[in-house]
Amino acid sequence: MSALNIKQGSTSHSAYNLRASYTETSERHTLAVIVVNAPGVLARVIGLFAGRGYNIESLTVAEIDHAGHRSRITIVTSGTPQVIEQIKAQLGRIVAVHEVHDLTVEGRAVERELGLFKVEGTGEQRIESLRLAEIFRARVVDSTLNSFIYEMTGTPDKLDAFAELMRPLGLSNIARTGVAALLRGPGAASK
Amino acid sequence: MAREMTGAQMVVQALKDQGVDVVFGYPGGAVLPIYDEIFQQNDIRHILVRHEQAAVHMAEGYARSTGKVGVVIVTSGPGATNAVTGLTDALMDSIPVLVLSGQVPTFMIGSDGFQEADTVGITRPCTKENWLVRDTDQLAPTIHEAFHVATTGRPGPVLIDIPKDVQFATGLYQEREAHRSSYSRPTAPDPDAIEALVDLIEQAERPVFYTGGGIINSGPEASAALRDLVQATNFPVTSSLLGLGAYPASDRHWLGMLGMHGLYEANMAMHDCDLMINIGARFDDRITGRIDAFSPGSRKVHVDIDPSSINKVIHVDIGIIADAGLALKAIMAAWTRRGRRTKAEAVVAWWRQIDEWRAVNCLAYRQSTTTIKPQYALQRLEALTKDRDRYITTEVGQHQMWAAQFLHFEEPNRLMTSGGLGTMGYGFPSSIGVQIAHPDALVINIAGEASFLMNMQELGTVSQFHLPVKQFILNNERLGMVRQWQELLHGSRYSQSWSEALPDFVMLAETFGLKGIRCSDPAELDDAIMEMLDHPGGVVFDCLVERHENCFPMIPSGKPHNEMLLGDASTEGAIKADGAVMV
Structure with missing residues (x-):
């Protein structure tokens, strides 16, 4: 129908902005949600994910503007494109949410996560873990005669890879922060 | 100049300033200071209910029939938990309701005190927004904000939990006029999307308007705009349960309600149309029946003030995030500017088809002289x-x-x-x-x-x-x-x-x-x-x-619109086992 010869993305409120055909393939998206820093706001965001059955792969939250009472929640989630669109729309409905950004589609984002890895062992294993840590640019932040804690910053994949290598070398504990992410290049401060 | 008063006085003052003349409620220990203030004034009438659930439903009836916010006062603990069903009802149907609940004093919160419940926690999923006020100075701004949130964008219920010590303490009252809210939502339609919709209106051969409660929530002007547009285009119009009354049932363009127990002509028109214009309805499962067989041959346009309603259930060709009334006026203006064109002959033929469906007389039932049907x-x-x-x-x-x-x-x-x-x-x-x-x-x-x-x-x-x-x-x-x-x-x-x-x-x-x-x-x-x-x-x-x-009529669960059961039809075996999963 000729009436539908509307160029894609011609309006900001139109469904034409959505990809033409939804697939059933699950996608991983990193969302940045700028919220009012007030009690209960995080609970409302998490409750939305729990109540509507959406996934949370990781979540970080911290105040980013003390004077403006703003916090940034970074959520890594997954779902079909339709579910991702719903998640963003549902987040946008929340009264205390100022902005929702999908860093996966808005541009290229830097994604970083910090992990602490406790590796216990002695002798050759201990030395091997130290060598690998150097390759991964992990720092030793605690050491005893039979353990190290390594600190490493990187993409979630890099942290996964490091954990995998450390496992046979005595990995006993991991603490990870979840992803923090910003769009590359100049742009709105909130992105 | 800011006036000093107690929290309880602020509650009554803020309600007066918001134009409230009636509240529905039930007293209890944690709201006694507020009830003491209610006792000492005559501007706000208090309707004593017998159960807090009923208070919220009364506020809903009040709100739906006036367009104003319905206000409820309940005590802490069971008073608040009894309000949950009403809050959820108001959330689902987008009704502006404010519940003021008492709470144990701030220094007792978390101690499992008498009649203590985590009211903001319990009501978070069933309110549009809720607040626990810990500081008397914040009470008046929060009440003003609550009225603003309840009525802005898609309306909904809100709750303010007020600890008893906050009601007793004195603070500075903030006037309604001084309140600045950061909450706003776009209500004007995107002109490009309206033009795209007018393209479809001009070319449609089998169009139908599918309207909902959003038109009623938008106010009487939206209903008037709908009437103008329907009559000018000669398009048929049907509505969800919540949209009844937005279009007069006596007019010939009215097809009756659609959906599971909607009229045959309305559901058949929805199924066979080539253009569906949804204004202020949300493709509820009572409306759509089986999703993959829902109106298979139509272009679909969805006007809703809530972005999350668009593409939630039914993927539409044009989504327009707007207030229903503003959208209807914009459609009329754009369509008029372009010469008010429709495929009039095709629409007349469409009406002939609809009249055939009407002749089925789907509401017919067997009369009785002995029993009241x-x-x-x-x-x-x-x-x-x-x-x-x-x-x-x-x-x-x-x-x-x-x-x-x-x-x-x-x-x-x-x-x-x-x-x-x-x-x-x-x-x-x-x-x-x-x-x-x-x-x-x-x-x-x-x-x-x-x-x-x-x-x-x-x-x-x-x-x-x-x-x-x-x-x-x-x-x-x-x-x-x-x-x-x-x-x-x-x-x-x-x-x-x-x-x-x-x-x-x-x-x-x-x-x-x-x-x-x-x-x-x-x-x-x-x-x-x-x-x-x-x-x-x-x-x-x-x-x-x-x-x-x-x-009857009835669209059995899991069936499309064109497989309705009519009154005299055999119902045996009409619903397959997979349909029974739906309720």
């Missing part, structure tokens, strides 16, 4: 009340669907019914709220006997406030809709779906000082209804109806 009772009620200043509320079940089919609504805000949540027990208290808002109007709650029992304690409220509200109970001594589904889906095994040990409703009314009327003879029905209408006070009308009547 529920449909007949409503037809007579309609005939005897249609010229009055009339407001209808309903409970939930068969009677609700029959009311939607057989009562005709000419104006918005005239039907109050629990659509999304389907709350049995909603209608009676809601009718009280409507009567409070419109003291001289005729307010009738269409009820089933089982729904009525769920909040019948409010007979005390009717009696105390001398309300002339009428309870029209279609008494089939059954949970009629449950019974119907058990007959159709569960091999006629009527598990727990009959009303055993019913009260004598006439005596029940009389014991509360109200009038009771019973009627079981179709020949006496008109006189009995007139007796109800002529009585100046509250009436409980016990209309004993056919016990095994089924509500």
Whole structure:
């Protein structure tokens, strides 16, 4: 129908902005949600994910503007494109949410996560873990005669890879922060 | 200049400044300071309820019939938890309601104090927004913000939890005019999307308007704009349950309600249309039936003020995030500027097809001379009340669907019914709220006997406030809709779906000082209804109806619109096992 010869993305409120055909393939998206820093706001965001059955792969939250009472929640989630669109729309409905950004589609984002890895062992294993840590640019932040804690910053994949290598070398504990992410290049401060 | 006052005084002052003249509530320990202030003034009338759930439903009835915010005061703990059903109902149907709940003093929060509950935690999923106020200075701004949030964008319920020490403490009152909110939502439609929609309007051969509660929430101007557009385009119009009244039922463009128990012509038009223009409805599962067979040949346009409604259930070709009234006016303006073109001949042919569907006469039922058929009772009620200043509320079940089919609504805000949540027990208290808002109007709650029992304690409220509200109970001594589904889906095994040990409703009314009327003879029905209408006070009308009547038409679960069951059709085997999974 000729009436539908509307160029894609011609309006900001139109469904034409959505990809033409939804697939059933699950996608991983990193969302940045700028919220009012007030009690209960995080609970409302998490409750939305729990109540509507959406996934949370990781979540970080911290105040980013003390004077403006703003916090940034970074959520890594997954779902079909339709579910991702719903998640963003549902987040946008929340009264205390100022902005929702999908860093996966808005541009290229830097994604970083910090992990602490406790590796216990002695002798050759201990030395091997130290060598690998150097390759991964992990720092030793605690050491005893039979353990190290390594600190490493990187993409979630890099942290996964490091954990995998450390496992046979005595990995006993991991603490990870979840992803923090910003769009590359100049742009709105909130992105 | 800011005035110093106690938190409790601020509550009353802020409500006055917001134009509130009535609140529905129930006192208790954690709201005593507020009730002390209510005692010492006469500007705000307090309606004492018998149960907090009913208070919220009254506020909903008040809000739906006036367009204003309904206000409720409850105490902490059980007072607040009893309000949860009403809050959820208001959230599902987008009704602006403010609940003020008492809370234990701030220094006791978290200690499992007497009548302590995590009210903001419990009500977070069933409010649009809620707040716990820990500082008296924040109380007035929070109340002003609550009114703003409840009525801005998609309306909804809000709650403010107020610890008792915050009510006692003094602080500075912030005037309503001084309040600045950061919450706003876009309401004007995108002009490009409107132009795209007008393209479709100009080319449509089988168009239909599918409207919903968003038009009523937008205000009377939206209903007027809908009437203008429908009549100018000559397009047919149908509506969800919550949208009834936005378009006058007496007009020839009106197809009747659509959906599971909607009219044949409305559902067939939805199924066979080539352009569906949804304005302020949300593709509820009662409307769509089987999603993958829903209106397969149509371009779909969805106007909604809530971005999350678009593409939530049905993927549409054009989504327009806007207030329904503004969108309707923008469509009219753009279409008029471009010369008001439609494919008029094709639309006339479409009407011929619709008239054939109308000829099916889908609401036909077998009349009886010995038993009152529920449909007949409503037809007579309609005939005897249609010229009055009339407001209808309903409970939930068969009677609700029959009311939607057989009562005709000419104006918005005239039907109050629990659509999304389907709350049995909603209608009676809601009718009280409507009567409070419109003291001289005729307010009738269409009820089933089982729904009525769920909040019948409010007979005390009717009696105390001398309300002339009428309870029209279609008494089939059954949970009629449950019974119907058990007959159709569960091999006629009527598990727990009959009303055993019913009260004598006439005596029940009389014991509360109200009038009771019973009627079981179709020949006496008109006189009995007139007796109800002529009585100046509250009436409980016990209309004993056919016990095994089924509500038709019906789209069985898991079926598309063009596979409706009609009254005389065989229902056996109509619903497959996979359909039984849906409710």
